[in-house]
Amino acid sequence: MIAFENAAYSYGGGELLSEISLRLAPGSFHFLTGPSGSGKSTFLKLCYGELMPTAGRLTLFDREVRALSRDDIALTRRRIGVVHQDCQFLDHLPLAANVALPLTVAGRAAPAADLSDLLGWVGLGQLADALPPSLSGGERQRAALARAIIMGPDVILADEPTGNLDWDLSLRLLTLLVELNRMGKTILIATHDLNLIRQAKSQLAARVLRISKRRIQLAGADL
Amino acid sequence: MAAIQQGLPLMAMTSDRQADRVVPPSGASAWLTSFTAGAMTFLAVFALALSLASGRLATRWAEALDHTATIRISAPADQLPLQTKAVLEVLKTTPGIAAARAETPEEQRKLLEPWFGPDLPLDDLPLPQLIEVTEGLDGYDAEGLKQRLSAEAPGAVLDDHTRWRRPMAEAAQRLRLLGYLSIALIGAAMAAMITLAANAALSANAQVIKVLRLVGARDSYIARAFVRRFTLRAVTGSLIGAILGTIGVALLPAQDVAGGFLTGLGFTGFGWLLPLALPVLAAFVAFAATRTAAFRTLRRLT
Structure with a gap:
C-alpha cells in the first residue's frame, strides 16, 4: 500500500530521514512517535505525496511516487485521508460543504443522507451549517476526520490529531479511528501522546514506530 | 481548432459552478478586474471608431487620388x-x-x-x-x-492631387493602424492587469489551494475556479464598458462636411455591432491571462 525502500529525505543540505524501509500493510494500525522536530510530519508528507524522497524508493499503491504526474498525485490523495493538528478548512463554506469537499473536487455529489450520517457519526450532526471559524478545537478535529474519510480512503494519516484536545475528546477521536481500522482502513497516527498509544493498544494490535537518529525503528518495548 | 479555442472561455463561464464556490468571495482583486476590463473596453470602443473612421477617410481620399485631377489655366x-x-x-x-x-x-x-x-x-x-x-x-x-x-x-498647370492627397491618405492609413495598435495595447494592458489581479488572488488564497490539494483536487480544477471567476468579472466589466463606449460614440456630433474628420468619428451600418465583439475579446484575454497565472502559481506552490 505504502512502501519505503531505503528511502531518505534531505532538506536544506541536511538529511532529516535516512534509510527508511517499511511497509504499511492494508488494515494495519501504526503509531509514529519521536521527539519534536524528528521528522514525523515530514514522514507523513512523504506518505501522501506532498514531499518526494531525495533518495531510495517510495511506492504509493504499487506505483513509484517519482513516476507519478501531478494529476496522479492528486488522484492518489483521494485514496489517503489526512488529518492535521491544525486542520484547515475553507472558512467561507459551511461545515457540511467542507466535509463533502473531497467529493466535490472529484466531481461527485454527496448524498445528503450519507453526509448527515457521517456528521452524526463524528458527533457534529447539529453543526452542518456552521462555519469553520465558529467550531471548537475538538469539533474541528472531528470535522477533519469526517472530511478525511468521506471518499472511503484506503489509508488514514493523522498528524498529532489530539494535540489540541482534552483527554475525553482525544479518546473519542481515538475510538473513531479504531472503528475505522476495524472497517479495514490502514491507520497511521503521528503522536507524542503515550497515554493515547497505551489506550489504543488495549483495544487492538497497534504497532509503534519510533523515529530516532533520523531512522524509523519498530518500538520493541511495551509502552 | 478555432471553434475549440472560442469554446474555452465559454466553458470557463458555464461549467462547474462548484469549482467557483470553493474560492472565497474575493474583494478588491475581482472588482479591479471588472473595472479594468470596463475602462479598457470603453477606450477600445473609441480606438475602434477611430480606426474605422480613418479607414473610411483613407479609402475616400485614395479613390479621389486615383481617379481625378485638375488643370488650372492662368x-x-x-x-x-x-x-x-x-x-x-x-x-x-x-x-x-x-x-x-x-x-x-x-x-x-x-x-x-x-x-x-x-x-x-x-x-x-x-x-x-x-x-x-x-x-x-x-x-x-x-x-x-x-x-x-x-x-x-x-498657362495650364496639371494638378493630379498627388502632392496633397497622398500624404493625407497615408496619414489616414497610419491613423487607422494606430487605432488598431491602440486596441492591441489596450488588450495587452488588460491582460497584464488581470494577471496581476489573478496573482494577487491566488497568493491571498494560498491556504485554500493547500486545502484543495490535500483533498485531492487537480491543478486544472483549482485553476478553473479562478479562471471562471476572473473571466466572468472581465466579461461583465467589458460589456458595461462596451455599452457605455458605444453610447459615447453615438453621442458625438453627426457627420458634417464642414466638420471634416472629427464629426465623422463613429460607426456606420453593421459597424455599430463591432463593439460587442470587444467583450468576447476580453473573455479570451481574461481566460488566457488567468489560466496562465493560475498554472504558474500552482506549479510554484508545490
Whole structure:
C-alpha cells in the first residue's frame, strides 16, 4: 500500500530521514512517535505525496511516487485521508460543504443522507451549517476526520490529531479511528501522546514506530 | 481548432459552478478586474471608431487620388478661352483620360463660396479657369501630359492631387493602424492587469489551494475556479464598458462636411455591432491571462 525502500529525505543540505524501509500493510494500525522536530510530519508528507524522497524508493499503491504526474498525485490523495493538528478548512463554506469537499473536487455529489450520517457519526450532526471559524478545537478535529474519510480512503494519516484536545475528546477521536481500522482502513497516527498509544493498544494490535537518529525503528518495548 | 479555442472561455463561464464556490468571495482583486476590463473596453470602443473612421477617410481620399485631377489655366482674360479650348483638345487625344470638362463660372463660385461668401463678383476677379479631369481605368502619363500642356497652353498647370492627397491618405492609413495598435495595447494592458489581479488572488488564497490539494483536487480544477471567476468579472466589466463606449460614440456630433474628420468619428451600418465583439475579446484575454497565472502559481506552490 505504502512502501519505503531505503528511502531518505534531505532538506536544506541536511538529511532529516535516512534509510527508511517499511511497509504499511492494508488494515494495519501504526503509531509514529519521536521527539519534536524528528521528522514525523515530514514522514507523513512523504506518505501522501506532498514531499518526494531525495533518495531510495517510495511506492504509493504499487506505483513509484517519482513516476507519478501531478494529476496522479492528486488522484492518489483521494485514496489517503489526512488529518492535521491544525486542520484547515475553507472558512467561507459551511461545515457540511467542507466535509463533502473531497467529493466535490472529484466531481461527485454527496448524498445528503450519507453526509448527515457521517456528521452524526463524528458527533457534529447539529453543526452542518456552521462555519469553520465558529467550531471548537475538538469539533474541528472531528470535522477533519469526517472530511478525511468521506471518499472511503484506503489509508488514514493523522498528524498529532489530539494535540489540541482534552483527554475525553482525544479518546473519542481515538475510538473513531479504531472503528475505522476495524472497517479495514490502514491507520497511521503521528503522536507524542503515550497515554493515547497505551489506550489504543488495549483495544487492538497497534504497532509503534519510533523515529530516532533520523531512522524509523519498530518500538520493541511495551509502552 | 478555432471553434475549440472560442469554446474555452465559454466553458470557463458555464461549467462547474462548484469549482467557483470553493474560492472565497474575493474583494478588491475581482472588482479591479471588472473595472479594468470596463475602462479598457470603453477606450477600445473609441480606438475602434477611430480606426474605422480613418479607414473610411483613407479609402475616400485614395479613390479621389486615383481617379481625378485638375488643370488650372492662368492667362490674360483674352487668351483664357483659347487656352481652355487647346487644353480640352489635348485632353481629348490623351490616352487614359476618360472625361474632361471646364468648370462653369457657377461651379467656380460655389468652390470659392466658403471663403468669400455667396455674393462674390467673379467677373471682377482674374480667376483661373479650372478643368476637371476624370481618369480612365488604365491611368494616364502625367509627365507626358504636363509637357504637352506646356507646349499647347503655357498657362495650364496639371494638378493630379498627388502632392496633397497622398500624404493625407497615408496619414489616414497610419491613423487607422494606430487605432488598431491602440486596441492591441489596450488588450495587452488588460491582460497584464488581470494577471496581476489573478496573482494577487491566488497568493491571498494560498491556504485554500493547500486545502484543495490535500483533498485531492487537480491543478486544472483549482485553476478553473479562478479562471471562471476572473473571466466572468472581465466579461461583465467589458460589456458595461462596451455599452457605455458605444453610447459615447453615438453621442458625438453627426457627420458634417464642414466638420471634416472629427464629426465623422463613429460607426456606420453593421459597424455599430463591432463593439460587442470587444467583450468576447476580453473573455479570451481574461481566460488566457488567468489560466496562465493560475498554472504558474500552482506549479510554484508545490
